[in-house]
Amino acid sequence: MSILDKFDPLREQHKVLTDVGRSPAALKFDDILSPTEAILDGKRTILMGTNNYLGKTFDEASVQAAIDALREEGTGTTGSRIANGSYNGHEMLEKELAAFYGVRSAMLFSTGYQANLGAISALAGRDDYLLIDADSHASIYDACRLSDAQVIRFRHNDPDNLDRKLARLEGTKGSKLIVIESIYSMLGDMAPIGKFVEIKKKHGAFLLVDEAHSLGVMGETGRGICEASGVEKDVDFITGTFSKSIGTVGGFLVTDMPGLDIIRLVSRPYMFTASPPPSIVASARKTLSCIPGAKDLRKRLWDNAAQLYNGLKDAGFELGPTLSPIVAIRLKDAEKAIALWNGLLDAGVYTNLALPPATPFGWYLLRSSISAAHTPEQIAKAVTVCKSIGAELGLIAAPGDADPAPARQLNGGAETRPCATSEAEAAAPTTAGAPVARV
Amino acid sequence: MCGLGILGIALHRKRECLHQQVFFTMTSPQQKAEFASPTALEEIQSQLRARASADVNITPDTNITRDLGLDSLAIMDFIFDLEDSFDISIPMERIAEVQTITDLAEVIETLRKEAS
Ligand SMILES: Cc1ncc(COP(=O)(O)O)c(C=O)c1O
Numbered sequence: 270m271s272i273l274d275k276f277d278p279l280r281e282q283h284k285v286l287t288d289v290g291r292s293p294a295a296l297k298f299d300d301i302l303s304p305t306e307a308i309l310d311g312k313r314t315i316l317m318g319t320n321n322y323l324g325k326t327f328d329e330a331s332v333q334a335a336i337d338a339l340r341e342e343g344t345g346t347t348g349s350r351i352a353n354g355s356y357n358g359h360e361m362l363e364k365e366l367a368a369f370y371g372v373r374s375a376m377l378f379s380t381g382y383q384a385n386l387g388a389i390s391a392l393a394g395r396d397d398y399l400l401i402d403a404d405s406h407a408s409i410y411d412a413c414r415l416s417d418a419q420v421i422r423f424r425h426n427d428p429d430n431l432d433r434k435l436a437r438l439e440g441t442k443g444s445k446l447i448v449i450e451s452i453y454s455m456l457g458d459m460a461p462i463g464k465f466v467e468i469k470k471k472h473g474a475f476l477l478v479d480e481a482h483s484l485g486v487m488g489e490t491g492r493g494i495c496e497a498s499g500v501e502k503d504v505d506f507i508t509g510t511f512s513k514s515i516g517t518v519g520g521f522l523v524t525d526m527p528g529l530d531i532i533r534l535v536s537r538p539y540m541f542t543a544s545p546p547p548s549i550v551a552s553a554r555k556t557l558s559c560i561p562g563a564k565d566l567r568k569r570l571w572d573n574a575a576q577l578y579n580g581l582k583d584a585g586f587e588l589g590p591t592l593s594p595i596v597a598i599r600l601k602d603a604e605k606a607i608a609l610w611n612g613l614l615d616a617g618v619y620t621n622l623a624l625p626p627a628t629p630f631g632w633y634l635l636r637s638s639i640s641a642a643h644t645p646e647q648i649a650k651a652v653t654v655c656k657s658i659g660a661e662l663g664l665i666a667a668p669g670d671a672d673p674a675p676a677r678q679l680n681g682g683a684e685t686r687p688c689a690t691s692e693a694e695a696a697a698p699t700t701a702g703a704p705v706a707r708v
Numbered sequence: 709m710c711g712l713g714i715l716g717i718a719l720h721r722k723r724e725c726l727h728q729q730v731f732f733t734m735t736s737p738q739q740k741a742e743f744a745s746p747t748a749l750e751e752i753q754s755q756l757r758a759r760a761s762a763d764v765n766i767t768p769d770t771n772i773t774r775d776l777g778l779d780s781l782a783i784m785d786f787i788f789d790l791e792d793s794f795d796i797s798i799p800m801e802r803i804a805e806v807q808t809i810t811d812l813a814e815v816i817e818t819l820r821k822e823a824s
Contacts, residue, residue, distance in 0.1 A: 403784060413800065420800040424788055434797045437823070626780045 289604075290611035293622040303327060304516075304642040309619060315647045317577075317637040318621035322486050322594055323566050324642025325516035328559075331552040335517075338551035345546040351533065358550035363521075365554060369561070370492060370507065372525035376532060379545050381481055381510025382408040384520030386415060387538035388508050389448060389477065393418035396443035400434060402426065402450065402460070404629055406479065409448055415537070418446070425453075425629065428464035435472040445474035451483035451494035455628050455636060457595030462494055466503045477506040485514030486570065486594055490561040511553045514560070519545045519553050570594055570641040573648055577639055580652035585665035597623070598635040598655070605662045606633030612658040618651050748816035751793055752809050759786055768810040790816065796823055 286292060300308040304324035305316050325331060342356060350359060359377055366375035378384035389412035393399045397418040401409055404425040413420040421438075424430040431447065438445060447469055449460045462478065469476045480493035488496030493509070495501045505526060511519040522532070533539060545553075574594045582588055587599040600606040603624075610622040613635075623634040639648070660667035749768060756766050760776045770776065772783060790812075791797055796819040806812045 403788075421797045422784070422800060430788070433792070433795075437795070437797050629781070631779055631781050 285603075286607060289607055291614065293610065293624075296619075305640055305644075305647060307619070309614065312617055314614070314617045314619050315643075315651060316619050317639070317643075317651055318619055319640070320482070320513040320638045321516060321640050321642070322482075322514040322570055322638065323516070323556075323560075323563060324640045325514065325556045325559075328516065328552075328556060330559075331516065331555040334555040335548040335552040338547040342547035344548070346544045348543055349540055350544045351540045353544075355544070356547055356550070358547055358554065359544060362550050362554050362557075365557060366521055366523055369557060370523045371501070372523050373527060374525075374529035375521055375523040376529060376539065377545065377550075378520040378522070378539055379542050380518060381479075381508070381512055381520035382411075383538040383542065384508045384510065384522055385409050385479060386412045387536040388506065388522040388532070389413070389446070390415035390538070391532045391536035392475075392477070392506070393444070393446045398438055398441070398443055398445045399448065400431060400445060400474070401448045404450075404453055404455070405448065406450065406454060406481070409450075409479065412448075418443075426458065426460055428461060428468050431465070432468045432471070435468065435474060439472075445472065447474050447476045448479070449476070450479045450481065451487070452593050452595060454482055454595065455623055455634055456589035456597050456599075457593035458590050459494060459593065462498045462500055462504075466500045470503065475505045476503070477508065478504050480507050480509045482513060482595065484509045485560045485563065486567065489564075491563060491567065511549075511556075515553055515556045517549050517552045517556070519549055566641040570639065573641065573643050573645075574639045576645060576648045577637065577652065580648070581655060584652065584656045584659065586655070586659060594639045596637050596639060600633040600635065600664065603633055605664060606635060608662055609635055609655075609658055609664065612661075613651075613654055616654040616658070618654050748794065748813040748820075749809065752790065752813055752816075755786060755789060755793070756809070766809070768808065768813070770809050771807055772809060772812060773807070794820060796820060 283292065283294075296309065298307040298309050298314075299311065302308065302313070304319070304321045304326050307314050307316055338358065342358070346353060346356060363375040363377055366377075367373060376388075378387055385406070385408035389399065389409060393416045395417040397416075399413055399416060399418045399420045401413060401420065401422055402425055403422045421434050423434050435445060447465065449462070449465055451462075452459050460478070465476065468474075478493075478495055480495070483493035483497075485491040485493075487494050490496065491514075492501070493507070495504045495507065502525075506522060506524045508522050509520065511517045511521075522529075571594070574596065575592055577596050578588060578592045581596065581598060589595070589597045589599070598609070600609070606622065606624075610620060613620055621634075621636040621638075623636050625631040625633070628634050637651070656665065659665040753766050753768075756770075756776065759782065760766065760778060764776055766776075772778075773780070776783075778786070787798060787803065794816055796816065798815060798819060802815050802819070806815060
């Protein structure tokens with residue numbers, strides 16, 4: 270018996286995917302041509318699923334800054350800052366992050382995943398409470414495992430559910446840390462942050478917002494959803510990543526609270542991993558410095574998002590509830606989702622296929638993330654291809670048809686529950702869409 | 709309530725009653741008060757009956773993740789509803805220990821006791 274035998278059921282599940290086409294987890298690009306184009310299977314392909322919101326991966330100044338740092342300081346730091354000391358770039362980037370957010374302190378992590386892991390697990394300790402959104406990113410869930418705090422989940426984007434949960438903790442000692450995201454990575458829906466701030470204040474809790482998908486994307490100067498909603502002074506902690514709009518890799522925690530530095534001595538994902546290499550730090554600094562002034566890029570990004578979102582919506586696809594640079598087609602049928610994703614690749618359009626249980630409500634999602642660097646022609650092509658394959662699969666009406674072909678229900682398919690946008694809706698009996706028993 | 713309903717349901721209701729009896733006799737008199745109606749066991753089973761497909765047998769020994777044909781998201785939704793029914797919050801680490809409906813009922817009863 271092999272130690273890998275326990276994965277046989279997963280292997281079988283994965284085989285269902287690979288039997289009909291490619292594996293979403295094992296695509297290989299032969300060449301990257303630009304922020305929006307690559308060669309895949311020998312074919313020029315439009316990249317519509319890279320989180321490269323501002324198209325900064327080939328920014329000339331950022332590339333040059335990385336090259337200079339590489340020459341001057343070498344390929345890596347070969348250790349953590351606690352054990353091996355900091356480089357000038359680490360401290361400068363932290364100062365620049367704090368200045369960007371207008372707060373006292375910033376702390377750098379090697380990835381955004383580690384920023385959440387390191388920030389949340391250190392901030393909430395024994396006797397404290399972590400209150401997390403049920404749709405949280407894996408890094409937040411993993412942070413909860415690493416933390417000694419008690420973890421309570423609340424319904425996705427539901428401040429009333431959080432309110433009840435905090436009320437039940439009334440009188441307990443220990444700090445309460447609420448963790449939410451900004452734009453949610455799967456559906457592109459946004460946290461009702463103003464309401465969360467009210468609840469947090471009502472109960473004297475702390476609030477941490479992961480701005481992973483909103484840094485550079487939202488707010489007048491690109492600081493994210495907190496800036497866009499005018500609630501920055503009431504948000505205690507922000508985490509974020511350089512792996513999306515900043516176009517490189519790395520993560521951070523910022524706060525206006527005095528005394529953040531002590532976290533450097535307790536946060537294991539900060540202490541026990543190598544610090545970001547000089548070239549990465551240099552390109553992150555260069556790109557970050559452009560964010561406040563990148564108003565034209567942000568406008569183009571949102572115009573592009575609107576072109577894709579409205580194009581697909583008008584075609585009859587079911588999408589996420591709000592327009593954002595993350596545009597996800599919601600599908601209930603696994604086979605058709607896989608066929609649509611493969612069909613798009615065959616036609617030279619790359620998107621992400623997201624599968625349950627990583628998706629809300631057990632949907633199959635064809636997720637795309639739009640970039641300011643996309644041209645209107647690229648987006649138009651993506652919409653056209655989606656429409657023609659979608660019509661072929663009976664997902665939307667073919668031009669001239671009144672109704673789409675009836676969707677076929679698959680064994681082991683997803684639940685057929687409508688998008689629950691409120692507590693009342695979410696709590697409603699689901700008998701109409703009674704979950705299909707899995708075989 | 710035992711013996712109500714169609715045969716199948718009457719059957720597991722019966723087992724449920726039996727189970728509760730064992731449960732009660734094992735608890736001390738002052739603990740007994742916490743198990744006042746509706747018991748967590750009853751509430752869980754009635755909520756699950758509305759969610760699982762009709763042909764699924766629901767007994768106190770039913771394994772929640774394995775036997776009900778519900779995926780992890782449906783189970784999470786069900787837990788959220790239970791929390792509001794009982795006005796408690798079930799911490800994630802407590803949920804992790806749960807396998808059967810009885811396990812879940814015990815967690816809920818303990819949390820209700822802690823809350824009062
Ligand atoms: C919401 C959210 N937080 C954190 C991360 C982790 O970021 P990174 O890629 O820098 O590890 C991601 C990206 O996957 C994310 O979507």
